[in-house]
Amino acid sequence: MSVMVEPDESGRFGQFGGRFVPETLVPACQELELGFREAWGDPAFRAELDHLLRTYAGRPSILTECNNLGRQLGIRLLLKREDLNHTGSHKINNVLGQALLAKRMGKKRIVAETGAGQHGVASATAAALLGLECKVFMGAVDMERQALNVFRMRLLGAQVEPATSGSRTLKDAVNEAMRDWVATVETTHYCLGSVMGPHPYPWMVRQFHRVIGDEAREQCLAATGADPDVVVACVGGGSNAIGIFSGFIDTKARLVGVEPAGGAAVGRGVPGVVHGMKSYLMQDEHGQVQEAHSISAGLDYPGVGPEHSYLSEIGRAEYPSVTDEEVVGGFSLLAKTEGIIPALECAHAVAWIAREAPNMAGQTVLMNLSGRGDKDVAQMMDILA
Amino acid sequence: MTGLESHLRTRRSEDRKLLIPYVTGGLANWKEGIRAAVAAGADAVEVGIPFSDPVMDGPVIQEASQRALDAGATPPAILAEIPSLDVQVPIVVMLYYNTVFRTGHERFASLCRQNGVSGAIVPDLPLEEATRWCAAADDAGVETVMLAAPTAPDERLPRIAARARGFVYAVGLLGITGERDALANTATAIAGRVKAVTDLPVLVGVGVSNAQQAREACRVADGVIQGASVVRRLMESGPDAVGDYISEVRHAIDTQ
Numbered sequence: 001m002s003v004m005v006e007p008d009e010s011g012r013f014g015q016f017g018g019r020f021v022p023e024t025l026v027p028a029c030q031e032l033e034l035g036f037r038e039a040w041g042d043p044a045f046r047a048e049l050d051h052l053l054r055t056y057a058g059r060p061s062i063l064t065e066c067n068n069l070g071r072q073l074g075i076r077l078l079l080k081r082e083d084l085n086h087t088g089s090h091k092i093n094n095v096l097g098q099a100l101l102a103k104r105m106g107k108k109r110i111v112a113e114t115g116a117g118q119h120g121v122a123s124a125t126a127a128a129l130l131g132l133e134c135k136v137f138m139g140a141v142d143m144e145r146q147a148l149n150v151f152r153m154r155l156l157g158a159q160v161e162p163a164t165s166g167s168r169t170l171k172d173a174v175n176e177a178m179r180d181w182v183a184t185v186e187t188t189h190y191c192l193g194s195v196m197g198p199h200p201y202p203w204m205v206r207q208f209h210r211v212i213g214d215e216a217r218e219q220c221l222a223a224t225g226a227d228p229d230v231v232v233a234c235v236g237g238g239s240n241a242i243g244i245f246s247g248f249i250d251t252k253a254r255l256v257g258v259e260p261a262g263g264a265a266v267g268r269g270v271p272g273v274v275h276g277m278k279s280y281l282m283q284d285e286h287g288q289v290q291e292a293h294s295i296s297a298g299l300d301y302p303g304v305g306p307e308h309s310y311l312s313e314i315g316r317a318e319y320p321s322v323t324d325e326e327v328v329g330g331f332s333l334l335a336k337t338e339g340i341i342p343a344l345e346c347a348h349a350v351a352w353i354a355r356e357a358p359n360m361a362g363q364t365v366l367m368n369l370s371g372r373g374d375k376d377v378a379q380m381m382d383i384l385a
Numbered sequence: 386m387t388g389l390e391s392h393l394r395t396r397r398s399e400d401r402k403l404l405i406p407y408v409t410g411g412l413a414n415w416k417e418g419i420r421a422a423v424a425a426g427a428d429a430v431e432v433g434i435p436f437s438d439p440v441m442d443g444p445v446i447q448e449a450s451q452r453a454l455d456a457g458a459t460p461p462a463i464l465a466e467i468p469s470l471d472v473q474v475p476i477v478v479m480l481y482y483n484t485v486f487r488t489g490h491e492r493f494a495s496l497c498r499q500n501g502v503s504g505a506i507v508p509d510l511p512l513e514e515a516t517r518w519c520a521a522a523d524d525a526g527v528e529t530v531m532l533a534a535p536t537a538p539d540e541r542l543p544r545i546a547a548r549a550r551g552f553v554y555a556v557g558l559l560g561i562t563g564e565r566d567a568l569a570n571t572a573t574a575i576a577g578r579v580k581a582v583t584d585l586p587v588l589v590g591v592g593v594s595n596a597q598q599a600r601e602a603c604r605v606a607d608g609v610i611q612g613a614s615v616v617r618r619l620m621e622s623g624p625d626a627v628g629d630y631i632s633e634v635r636h637a638i639d640t641q
């Protein structure tokens with residue numbers, strides 16, 4: 001089994017990462033780091049998590065070969081079906097881990113941010129299951145374009161609070177969740193939804209998502225007798241991408257993280273510090289964080305997890321981007337050729353594969369289908385009308 | 386440029402409680418607001434450099450930051466205006482770390498120095514991450530104020546105090562900036578804990594919302610920082626209201 005590096009003592013992957021949080025939160029981050037380290041090394045915790053992943057989330061997720069689209073594109077295309085998990089995306093892997101950890105650490109309440117609503121729904125779900133109070137912050141813009149998920153969270157008993165400052169999207173929801181946490185840190189765990197934020201989050205969230213890559217490595221070998229040539233995933237904060245990359249870091253596979261053109265933090269390559277981490281960040285010359293613009297609420301984020309910045313800097317992974325228009329094409333393409341409606345987030349990966357297929361003729365391409373498109377159908381009705 | 390720590394120590398030695406108002410740089414009438422506050426008895430002034438994502442700030446200072454940014458405020462432009470304030474008390478800038486990081490540590494420190502800024506407060510730069518900036522600031526003679534939060538275990542406080550220059554900023558409550566109905570119990574508790582480990586001036590900020598609360602905090606602390614209560618008055622009523630308010634707080638803490 002392949003292993004990615006642990007961050008150093010200061011929580012860094014190379015120059016990226018760290019713990020840039022207000023003093024109030026430093027002890028909580030330190031406790032969380034210790035708590036996670038201890039839990040992750042405890043067979044009883046791992047067994048409990050594994051049990052939930054199997055009997056509640058539906059793991060292992062299957063691998064599907066796309067014969068129709070593969071033939072059309074001249075490649076062998078495999079999908080890791082995180083869309084088939086309970087709650088409809090990969091987010092549940094991380095949330096079950098963090099919710100169990102929160103309980104183990106004696107917390108009664110979780111707060112979360114959400115973009116597309118998938119992490120919020122997963123958090124609300126885990127909270128309902130494990131008897132935790134749950135509050136989810138969501139950009140006011142996103143509450144509108146992902147209204148179905150807002151209703152879903154409320155059905156699950158969570159309180160959904162609009163973030164009305166700034167761009168009123170994911171970045172602002174993170175700010176609000178951090179502000180809540182600063183005030184409630186003694187009773188509350190911040191259930192962060194991606195491989196971002198202050199140490200230990202980028203590392204911890206990656207460990208909870210490694211299961212994607214570990215399963216996919218075995219499944220790919222069983223299906224094709226070899227490792228894939230290319231591993232592709234969309235990148236918002238980067239959790240589904242890091243999860244699948246984790247299984248292939250020691251192979252020869254190209255690792256490709258696809259960013260939205262309007263939110264290409266790695267693509268622009270300027271480091272900055274926000275939300276507790278040093279990483280590539282879309283910002284102006286004075287360091288004001290810029291607003292990302294993406295058709296998909298889940299990728300509408302101007303930063304990226306620090307380990308992706310690191311993997312880019314050392315040249316192990318590449319981070320191209322696709323336009324909203326290409327994404328709409330990718331969304332329809334997978335639906336029509338394979339009967340699978342992808343989330344708009346992973347339609348980014350489909351779009352990149354469709355565009356780059358001529359350069360990958362005959363190769364095996366493994367794509368992480370991080371979520372299903374049900375939540376996006378209403379938005380697509382408007383776009384395709 | 387007036388040394389922040391020596392200035393505050395001198396005033397403290399005269400049995401005076403210290404009062405530092407916060408004003409968001411680039412907000413309409415910010416310079417007039419600062420002059421009014423100094424005329425009314427402020428011992429130093431904190432100038433906020435607006436940032437797009439101020440995670441330690443509540444609605445009032447968020448709004449002020451956004452207004453300043455919308456009006457075109459930038460960090461170098463605000464720093465460049467500081468000499469023209471022409472006030473006889475030290476100026477401390479309060480800013481988020483990306484402003485320093487993007488500009489460059491040495492470059493930002495020297496910009497501060499050139500414009501007569503005595504100190505800096507960087508609320509998202511905890512002790513463990515502060516080394517780079519503090520080295521650059523020390524070299525430029527800019528005093529970096531460190532924050533001490535109610536959540537800090539006892540062993541952390543002496544290390545924070547050892548790294549602090551100017552004064553120690555005792556965070557009055559668990560939470561973000563903004564006015565509260567009552568002073569949190571944590572305010573005097575953290576001030577007392579910090580004072581037990583250092584001789585530096587210790588000021589309580591965050592959640593000290595009116596003259597009465599300032600007086601209460603000053604029973605233990607050497608002084609207070611007044612943020613949202615000042616900024617709200619500047620936005621709602623203008624510089625004169627800031628002057629009146631600072632006079633009122635001054636009076637309250639002078640007549641302990």
Ligand SMILES: Cc1ncc(COP(=O)(O)O)c(C=O)c1O
Pocket residue numbers: 089090115116117118119193194195234235236237238239240241297298299343345346370371372
């Ligand atoms: C289906 C799906 N994929 C991807 C993402 C982006 O997150 P990450 O980059 O952390 O995988 C989201 C976020 O909302 C999502 O819902």
